[in-house]
Amino acid sequence: MNDENEETKTTIEPTEPPRVKLLRGFQLLSPEERRATAARGGRAAHAGGKAHKWTPDEARRAGKKGGASEHLVRRGGRPRPATESK
Numbered sequence: 001m002n003d004e005n006e007e008t009k010t011t012i013e014p015t016e017p018p019r020v021k022l023l024r025g026f027q028l029l030s031p032e033e034r035r036a037t038a039a040r041g042g043r044a045a046h047a048g049g050k051a052h053k054w055t056p057d058e059a060r061r062a063g064k065k066g067g068a069s070e071h072l073v074r075r076g077g078r079p080r081p082a083t084e085s086k
Contacts, residue, residue, distance in 0.1 A: 026034055045051035
């Protein structure tokens with residue numbers, strides 16, 4: 001046997017054709033069109049009484065709670081309990 005021929009043989013396997021990502025739904029819209037569609041949906045939800053309206057106090061508590069726990073969790077620490085301000 002000739003060792004050189006054995007080593008230089010290469011097998012060419014068929015490769016898959018590159019996959020093309022198909023855009024669907026909102027991906028087809030431009031950023032301006034997406035923003036306009038979202039705004040119309042938000043106005044319709046509020047008009048129909050289906051949307052949640054945050055009070056300043058609710059928003060403040062949610063912001064404190066979410067921001068504190070998320071940052072601490074990512075660093076491996078335990079989240080600080082949220083303190084209620086009155």
